[in-house]
Amino acid sequence: MFFRGKIYPILIFNMLPKFFKSQNSLTRTTIIKMGIRIAMIIIAVTVISYWHIISNLELQVVEQLNKYITERGQRESSLFILSEDNHVIYKEEFISQLKRMGNDVPRERFNKIFQAQKDGTMRMHPQFFNGFKQPDSGVLIKGLTGFIGQNLTITDEIIQRIIITFDMLTRFSPAWAAWQDRFPNLYVSMPENILLEYWIGTPWGLDAPADIKLGDEVWVAVADKKHNPTRETVWTAVYHDTVAKDWMVSCATPIDVNGQHLITIGHDILLNKLFEHTINDHLEGTYNIIFQQDGRLIAHPNQMEVIQASGGNLYIQKSQDQNLINIFERVTQRPAGQIVVENSKDDELLAISKIEGPDWYFVTVYPKSLMANLAFKTASFILFLGLISLLIEITVLFFVLRRQIAQPLQEFIEATQKIAGRNFSVEATQHLPLSRCDEIGELAQSFNAMAGQLKTSFDTLDAKVIERTAQLNDKIEELTQTRQELIQSEKMAALGQLVAGIAHEVNTPLGAIRSSAETLTNNLKQTLAQFPKLFEVLTMAQQKTFFDLLEHSLQNKVILTVKEKRAAKKTLIAELKQCGIANPRAFTDTFISLGIYAVVEQYLPLLQDVNSEFVFEIAYKLSTLTRSTENITMAVERASKVIFALKTFARYDQGGEKTRASLQEGLETVLTLYHNQIKQGIELIKEYTDLPPIQCYPDELNQVWTNILHNALQAMDYKGTLKVAISQQDNYAIVAITDSGQGIPYEIKEQIFTPFFTTKAAGEGSGLGLDIVKKIVDKHDGKIEVDSQVGKGTTFSVWLPV
Structure with a gap:
């Protein structure tokens, strides 16, 4: 049965055509749906059968237990009844002989x-x-x-x-x-x-x-x-006799004549065979136990060693076996005359009988799981028959569907595929079941007529498609050009807003150059005129000290705060006084201007000279000349950086090709252009991770950084904290720009990338900035995320593939 049950479905499956094995086959779907419905009915019938069997089994089991325990009680009682009967005979015979002896x-x-x-x-x-x-x-x-x-x-x-x-x-x-x-x-x-x-x-x-x-x-x-005191036959408790090496119980019957106790008849009964019968002779799946009314356990299949160790004094009430305690309580508290009771706590039936004589309880414990197992086996067999029937029904249904529906539908599919391939010849529909008189035949005739109409429609449509395609290509090219012009327009608009700041950024270094040049000219003329006199008044040793002083001044790049300068002056004055310099305050200002803040002992030869004030004046002017040239160099570099950033930003790449570019350089270019707006009241924080250049459109990305930075500065009203961070996660570079502005309200957060949506006053914004940003990021196969909390600020995170 197992072999056939496993192989038969496999053989059937191998016989199935390709259209049935397909996941979307109508035959497959229909059979599966029908199979599921029939299977559900079979399962439901099996479940109902299971409960019906359980109900009937319980009645049968109770009846069987009732009969079994009654017969078993009579059988086990026979020995004890016989013992008491023997005592009666003995008693009568003893009294009779006593009378005859006289x-x-x-x-x-x-x-x-x-x-x-x-x-x-x-x-x-x-x-x-x-x-x-x-x-x-x-x-x-x-x-x-x-x-x-x-x-x-x-x-x-x-x-x-x-x-x-x-x-x-x-x-x-x-x-x-x-x-x-x-x-x-x-x-x-x-x-x-x-x-x-x-x-x-x-x-x-x-x-x-x-x-x-x-x-x-x-x-x-x-x-x-x-x-x-009743003078009836009595029984001792169970005990283990060491002489007989056996479990036994003693029966004793007193014989009294005229109130005088003459003799007591007694004998022992061996219990090993009773225990063997109790433990080994039982209904399948059940077990038997014997105990006295006071709870002393006499026989139990799992407790015999414990009973023997206790000398027959194992009390159920004092044991740790909760199941045994539940059985004892249920047996002793059952209604009078009830033979079979339920121990619901342990899910079992208890069949109870009394062993006459010692009046012991003989209990058969029947686990209710036996009924459940039997019912389950029967229900499983019903389920097995139902599934076999289901398999047969599905097989019959398969062949019917295959012949009447699946094959005609397959012919329709093949004809449809030919027509979809623009094959409108007669061969495309010649295999359709046009001769059938049912719904399939009507469908075949309608399909044939449709094929002819489609041929005519496709011929007309082809001509229109060619015409529309040409028009669409023109529109796409026009829209692409418009989009590029719009991006450049936004860039120029942003640049226009930066013109004043950029002009200031250029004029500031130019002013510094002009001022430094004038200072350089004046000091140079005066110093050159005084050089001859300087070398006349200084010895060779003093000249060397003089040039050491100049070199020390030029090498010292440390710039002190006002508070630090005051402290340095106090230190220098104290040191000069200690060296005996007459006018320490005048020399202190000169040392501070030269950038010398401590350790003046090496310059004592110059300080103690009679021309010391003249010498230090020349040193100060020469130091000023050097510093003026450095200021000019710094101003030129600053102006050059601004002009380079402006040139880079204004560049418009029409080639449309991706190049490898540094994200950090692009961000620095935009930050340079916004330097004037940032330096006034913005705290700028940069957190850059070293990333290699990525494939991108750098000019378009600069537009992204410009729009986001511009919005961030406006959101903070040019006062607050601006954080620009570059990091990498997996295969993405992440540029995060965070402002400390008022944040974006939740109700408009989902609309900020919508074209022409703006919260600015009329004339201040087009509403296209963030829309352009999103389109550029999408063009790079990236994504942009917005995290904003009202009252705390906003973070725009741009994810770009590395």
Whole structure:
């Protein structure tokens, strides 16, 4: 069945045509949908069947358990009932013989049976244990022993009871021997500390200690008046006998005559076979347990070692087995007469019977999972049959759909593909089922007529398409040119807004050059005229110190704050006074101007000279000449940088080819143009990561940076913090421009890239700036993100592929 169930669907699948194996096949879709619906019905029927089976099974199981536990209880009780019946017979026979004996005292027989011992006891002759033949029948009797306690006065009445008991044990013993596996012994005790016993293999009366008190033994005491006031047959608790090496229970029946306790009949019952039957003989999947009414556990398949270790005193209530406790509570608290109850806590059924005699509970535990498993197997078989039926139905449905629908549809598909390929010849539709009289045939005729109409329409359409395509190409070229002009227009508009700032950026270094040139001219004339006198007044050593002073002044590039200059002056004045210079304040100003702020001891030869003021004046003028040339160089570089940035920004590349360009250089170009607006009240923060040049349109990207920076400065009203960062994440370079302006309200955030959308006053903006930005970024296969918080600022992040 497994082989056929696995191979049959595979063979069918291999027989399917390509149109069925296609994921979008109509046949496939129809069969799948029908299969799913039928499968759902099968599953629903299976589920209903499962619950129906469960309901019926529970009724059947309860009935089966009821019958089983009743029969089982009767069977297990039979041995105990037999034991009590034997005691009744023995009791009646004993009383009858006692009456017949009357006043006769068989002392001579007594003396032959018992002999006095040195320990003060009297015991039965060993020959009665080893074996003797009955005088009347000749039957060999073994296993009889007797014990009479120390220093007991043997009265006539005691002798009568002993002889009657001896004769009855002799008479009953052959029958008892047939039940050795269940009834190992039969004994009779008397209140005077006397015991006669039949027990093959166990010489109890010969081996018993001389000082033993039989009344203290549980199997004797259980029947005395104190423990058994009703004087009925009683049973001891279960115990493990070390002599017999077996579990047993003792049955004891007292015999009273005229209120006097004469003897107690007793015998033990071996329980190992009962335990074996209890544990091994059970319904499939169930187990049996036996316990007393007080909760002492007698037999359990998993607890026998624990029961033996406890000496038969394992109480369920004190155990750690919650399931066992639940069973005990449910059994003892069940309604009277109810045989099968449910243990809902552990999801099981309990079948209960009483073992008559000791009045023990015999319980069969039936896990309800057995019913669920059986119901599941039955439901699974129903499901299996349903799925086999489904497979057959799908197979039949497949061949019907294939012949009546799939093949005609495949012909339609082939004809459609030919017509889609502009094949309007007769061969394209000649295989269609035009002769069929059903809906498929009508569809084939309509399709054939449509093919003819399409041929005419396509011929007309081709001519119109050619004409429209030419017009569309002209419009696309015109729009492309307009877009480029619009970008350049935006760039020039931004440049126009920067003209005043750029002019200031150029005029400032020009003014610095003019001022430095004038200073250079004046100081140079004066210094050249004074050089001869300088070399006349200075010695060669002083000349060397003079030139060291100039070199130190030119090398020192440190610029001090006003506070630092004050501190340096105080230090220099103190140092000059310490060196004995007469006018330290005048020389201090000169040293500060020369950029010398400490350690003037090396210049003492010049300071102590009579022409020291003249010498230091010349040094100051020469230092000023050098600084003027440096200022001119810096101003030229600044103007050159502004002009280069302006030239780069104004450039318009019409080639449309990507080139490798540095993002940092582009950003610096734009920042240079905005330097005048930024330096007034903007704190500029740059965070650049070294990135290699990327393939891009650099001129268009400069327009992106211009528009974003311009918007950022306006959003901050040219006061605040502007952060420009370049980083890399995966395969993208990220340029993030953050301002500390008022942010973009949420309700207009989604509209900022919409063409002609602006929040500025009329005439201040076209509303195309960010639209152009987004189009340029899209052209680079990048993306632009906006993160804005009202009152805190806005970040525009441009992601460009590396």
